Amino acid sequence: MISEKDVKYVASLSRIHLNEEEAKPLAKDLEKILNYVAKLQKLDVKQIAPTSHVLPLNNVFREDIVRPSLTQEETLNMTVDKMNGSFKVPKVIE
Amino acid sequence: MKLFSLTAHEILDLLKAKKVKAEDVVSSVKERIDSVETRVHAYARVFETREIASEGNENLFPIPIAVKDNICIKDNETTCASKILKGFKPPYDATVIAKLKGAGAVFTGNANMDEFAFGSSCETSCFGPTRNPWDLERVPGGSSGGSAAAVAADETIWAIGSDTGGSIRQPAALCGVVGLKPTYGLVSRYGLIAFASSLDQIGPITKDVRDSALLLNIIGGYDENDSTSVDTPAKDYTKSLISDIKGIKIGIPKEYFIEGIDPEVGLSVKAAIEQLRSLGAIVKEVSLPHTEYAVATYYITATAEASSNLARFDGVQYGLRSIPKEQRKNPIVDMYEETRNQGFGLEAKRRIMLGTYALSSGYYDAYYLRALKVRTLIKQDLDKVFGDFDAIVTPTSPTTAFKIGERMDDPVSMYLSDIYTIPANLSGIPAISIPCGFSKNNLPIGLQIMAKAFNEEMIFKIAYTYEQNTGWHKKRAGI
Numbered sequence: 424m425i426s427e428k429d430v431k432y433v434a435s436l437s438r439i440h441l442n443e444e445e446a447k448p449l450a451k452d453l454e455k456i457l458n459y460v461a462k463l464q465k466l467d468v469k470q471i472a473p474t475s476h477v478l479p480l481n482n483v484f485r486e487d488i489v490r491p492s493l494t495q496e497e498t499l500n501m502t503v504d505k506m507n508g509s510f511k512v513p514k515v516i517e
Numbered sequence: 518m519k520l521f522s523l524t525a526h527e528i529l530d531l532l533k534a535k536k537v538k539a540e541d542v543v544s545s546v547k548e549r550i551d552s553v554e555t556r557v558h559a560y561a562r563v564f565e566t567r568e569i570a571s572e573g574n575e576n577l578f579p580i581p582i583a584v585k586d587n588i589c590i591k592d593n594e595t596t597c598a599s600k601i602l603k604g605f606k607p608p609y610d611a612t613v614i615a616k617l618k619g620a621g622a623v624f625t626g627n628a629n630m631d632e633f634a635f636g637s638s639c640e641t642s643c644f645g646p647t648r649n650p651w652d653l654e655r656v657p658g659g660s661s662g663g664s665a666a667a668v669a670a671d672e673t674i675w676a677i678g679s680d681t682g683g684s685i686r687q688p689a690a691l692c693g694v695v696g697l698k699p700t701y702g703l704v705s706r707y708g709l710i711a712f713a714s715s716l717d718q719i720g721p722i723t724k725d726v727r728d729s730a731l732l733l734n735i736i737g738g739y740d741e742n743d744s745t746s747v748d749t750p751a752k753d754y755t756k757s758l759i760s761d762i763k764g765i766k767i768g769i770p771k772e773y774f775i776e777g778i779d780p781e782v783g784l785s786v787k788a789a790i791e792q793l794r795s796l797g798a799i800v801k802e803v804s805l806p807h808t809e810y811a812v813a814t815y816y817i818t819a820t821a822e823a824s825s826n827l828a829r830f831d832g833v834q835y836g837l838r839s840i841p842k843e844q845r846k847n848p849i850v851d852m853y854e855e856t857r858n859q860g861f862g863l864e865a866k867r868r869i870m871l872g873t874y875a876l877s878s879g880y881y882d883a884y885y886l887r888a889l890k891v892r893t894l895i896k897q898d899l900d901k902v903f904g905d906f907d908a909i910v911t912p913t914s915p916t917t918a919f920k921i922g923e924r925m926d927d928p929v930s931m932y933l934s935d936i937y938t939i940p941a942n943l944s945g946i947p948a949i950s951i952p953c954g955f956s957k958n959n960l961p962i963g964l965q966i967m968a969k970a971f972n973e974e975m976i977f978k979i980a981y982t983y984e985q986n987t988g989w990h991k992k993r994a995g996i
Contacts (some may be wrong), residue, residue: 430870437824437873438831439866440845440854452867452928453874459929460813463887466894473889474896476715476745477945477970478702483744497608501835510833513840513848 425454520545521671522993525580525728528674532579539569539579542674543623546581550625550672553996558647559657559667561586561598563626577621578735583673585664586627587634588719589708590614597710598642599632601860602836611708612743613677613719613736620735625673629663632862633827634684634712636660637934638924641864646921649692650994651960655918658688658934664722665692669994675732676722681712682815683914683938685720686950690913690963693952693994695980696722697729698938700970701945702747704733705740713822714745716815716942725990726951726981730754733973749971757974758981763797765979768906772808773937779916785954785962786912789983793910796982803906805898808940810891812932815939817875817888824872827865832856867928896944903946903969908979911937913950913963937965947973951980952989 430450434441441449495508504511520528520542531537550563560583569579584590587597589607591614596602610618617624631641639647639662647662649655650670657666661678665688668676678685680698689696697720704719711717721732734755739748769790774783794800831853832838838852839859845851861869875884902909914934924931941948946967953964964983968975984990 433870433874433877434866435854436877437866437869438828438850438853438857439861439869440841440851440858441866442858445863445866449863449867449870453871455929456816456867456871456932457874459932460817460884460888463810463813463817463891464883466807466810466891468887468890468894471890471893473886474893474943475889477896477943478745478747480702480745480747485741493608498834501605501608502833503838512833513852515847515849517847 425450425457521549523674524724525578525674525731528580529578539623543569543581546625546673553670554672556648556653556996557650557666557670557672558645559583559628559663559670559672560626561596561629561642561644561663562594564624569623579621579623581623581625581674582617583625583628583664583667583676584614585661585678586630587679587710588614588677589710590624595627595710597633598630598644599860599862599865600643600837601830601856605836607708609708612705612740614708616736628661628667628676628678631660631662632865633823634660634679634681635823635864635868637683637687637931639663640921640925641862643862648921649918650996651693652918654920655960656691656921658691658914658918660684661722662688665689665694665696668692668694668722668724670996671993675724675728677719677732677736678722679709679717679719680942681716681819682942683935685722686938686948686963686965687914687934689722689950691918691961693961693992694722694724695726695729695949695951695990696720697733697949697976698941698947699733699737699973700947702745703749703971703973704737705743705746707740707742711826713819714826715822716819726977726984727755727758729949730758730977752974754973754977757977759978760982760985762793762979762982764799765908766799766801766906767793767979768801768803768902768909770805770808770909770911771802772805773911777915777933777936778912781956782912782914782916782962786964789953789964790910792987793979793983796986803902803909805902805940807891807894807898811895811939811943812936814888814891814895815935815943816871816932817884818892820868820872821875821885822872824869824876827869830857830860836860892943895940899940899944899946907968907975909967911965911967913937913965917956917960917962941967946970947976949976949980951984954989955992
């Protein structure tokens with residue numbers, strides 16, 4: 424049901440490079456898990472509203488006033504590569 | 518009596534009576550860590566310096582506490598037991614840490630955990646497994662296994678963990694300690710590195726019920742930095758510690774005592790239920806008909822949320838960055854993919870990929886949306902019972918602690934460890950695990966008590982009454 428090709432596709436959607444030896448067992452694992460969760464298909468849920476969140480809260484706002492936050496320096500301190508006040512990354516466009 | 522073996526409230530009494538000094542307690546716990554940590558491995562890292570800021574101030578709690586490795590302490594490496602966060606030092610304190618600092622807490626170290634809280638055994642940690650203090654060949658449970666093992670081995674006085682599908686309660690049960698998952702929204706999650714945001718909750722792991730209430734007093738309450746924090750009036754939970762449950766209505770879900778439950782666990786929990794009845798509770802069987810769908814619902818919703826939350830670990834802003842030697846796609850995508858390949862362990866990859874699959878085009882309705890709808894059914898089951906009952910009592914885990922390695926090759930059997938704890942997360946209600954006996958081979962068994970949202974008082978009352986009339990919590994791991 425889940426092929427190695429499917430696993431590689433999902434891995435690429437997940438931005439994970441998989442080593443060859445990982446793809447096969449992961450295909451088996453995912454198939455096993457999907458077979459288990461297939462039991463959800465037995466229920467009739469046509470009339471049921473989804474619950475994405477249990478609290479009766481929505482759109483929590485605060486007053487729009489400027490407050491102290493992390494400085495540029497504090498933020499950049501955590502990265503492995505920075506330049507001129509920015510995060511430095513490998514080339515994005517060829 | 519060694520100071521490290523005491524509860525926080527016992528130590529506070531001694532401090533108030535000026536019979537001991539905070540530094541004596543701190544050094545006692547340090548000696549204990551030095552003598553047993555190599556065998557238990559409860560910590561991802563043990564702190565060398567332990568500041569005691571509170572000597573002489575009676576309103577403070579200078580109690581040693583272990584912090585799960587997914588809760589940010591400013592300028593202290595915090596890694597979720599994952600290689601991908603190696604070297605990450607948060608620039609701010611989680612709200613619970615700020616509250617604990619304000620209360621004079623002394624941090625002992627970061628407790629080990631399953632990587633990103635993905636697991637029920639503490640075996641997926643990049644630091645290697647934590648061992649159960651009751652039997653070093655066995656797991657402590659997970660994902661807050663390090664926190665629970667540290668408390669059970671007296672390597673801390675108390676601890677905090679996080680619970681997404683049972684990650685506080687299941688290890689508490691397997692280690693013979695008390696673990697509380699508070700109501701969703703009661704404890705701020707600001708500074709908790711997110712796993713599944715609609716389910717995660719921080720809570721206390723302690724040696725007894727009084728300590729659980731005391732620690733919840735410190736860490737609970739509204740926080741504007743967490744948009745899911747609920748603004749409820751502050752409570753003193755120690756006021757609920759009354760040994761009296763006469764007339765309290767307790768439901769026992771019949772679906773929780775069927776296939777897969779270890780007979781010894783079943784017997785212990787049934788004996789505990791009889792004890793609650795003899796203490797005056799009104800006990801009746803109830804039905805939670807969608808119980809068998811809880812694990813499947815959870816593994817879709819939790820992994821979907823995790824796949825989104827963990828997208829931030831891409832090598833750009835913090836943590837590991839890894840670049841492959843040869844170009845595969847294009848330079849930046851290669852960096853993302855190789856960083857995540859090197860940084861995440863196998864279970865993290867499995868869950869991120871499962872969640873991505875469930876959210877992907879063509880599968881969203883069949884998996885994710887359907888799981889959200891079944892979540893509604895599971896919540897409705899509980900709401901219905903709570904219309905007539907004050908609490909629901911169940912086993913915490915279907916088995917006692919299993920052997921290290923036993924379930925690592927079978928994700929589904931590992932996931933089923935959380936079958937009894939997941940419904941409380943899916944519906945947001947509070948639940949506690951307290952010790953209720955031991956198996957023939959001396960492994961702890963846990964009793965779970967659930968109540969309505971924001972009714973932690975009911976949980977504490979029942980848990981305290983049971984504990985005071987039985988005394989299982991006094992038995993300590995003989996390490």
